[in-house]
Each structure stands twice: as C-alpha cells, then as structure tokens.
Amino acid sequence: MPYEKLTGPEIESELEGLDGWALRDSGAISKSFKLRNFAEAFGFMAECALLAERMNHHPEWSNVYSRVEVVLRTHDVDGLTAQDFKLARAMDRAATRRRD
Numbered sequence: 001m002p003y004e005k006l007t008g009p010e011i012e013s014e015l016e017g018l019d020g021w022a023l024r025d026s027g028a029i030s031k032s033f034k035l036r037n038f039a040e041a042f043g044f045m046a047e048c049a050l051l052a053e054r055m056n057h058h059p060e061w062s063n064v065y066s067r068v069e070v071v072l073r074t075h076d077v078d079g080l081t082a083q084d085f086k087l088a089r090a091m092d093r094a095a096t097r098r099r100d
Helices: 008-016 039-053 080-097
Strands: 029-034 060-064 067-071
Touching: 029 080, 039 060, 039 067, 039 080, 067 080
Parallel strands: none
Antiparallel strands: 029 067, 060 067
C-alpha cells in the first residue's frame, strides 16, 4: 500500500489530537509510555505488536522495566503518514486500558 507523506500543517493538526506525542527533528513522532510494572509494559508491547502487524506498520521502540519508548515514522516516504498517527492513537488506547 503506497503511503502519502503528510505536510507540516497536516502533521501539526494530527498532533493536536494526541496527548504526549512530540515531533522530533528527524521528522518522526515519539512518546514515552509509563506503565505500572514490567509485566504491564511487556503486555502493552505485545498488544501493540499485534496491532502493528495487522497494519503492516511497525514502530521503533525500546523497553526498560515499566517504560516503553516509541518512535513512529514511515520509512517508505522518509516522514510521517496517516498510518503513523493511526498507530499512535491505537497505542494510546492500549496504554489507557492497561492503566484503568
């Protein structure tokens, strides 16, 4: 599936609808998720891995204990696409479910 690279104004508009995501100088968006413990962080990553695989859109991420650092960008277009923001919203929902 070909992806369309978003423009600066489109990116800013998408970011307004997200909580805690930041635009990086590299043209990616990033967020640090803090879960209750390692098991919750690992469960969050497993859930998001399944989502990402279904979307065929995979994050760059790392995990240390209860923290998961996520970077999203679409390498095929060397920037951000709607897929990045769709995955960001899905990750936010997954994290919220684990905190409730």
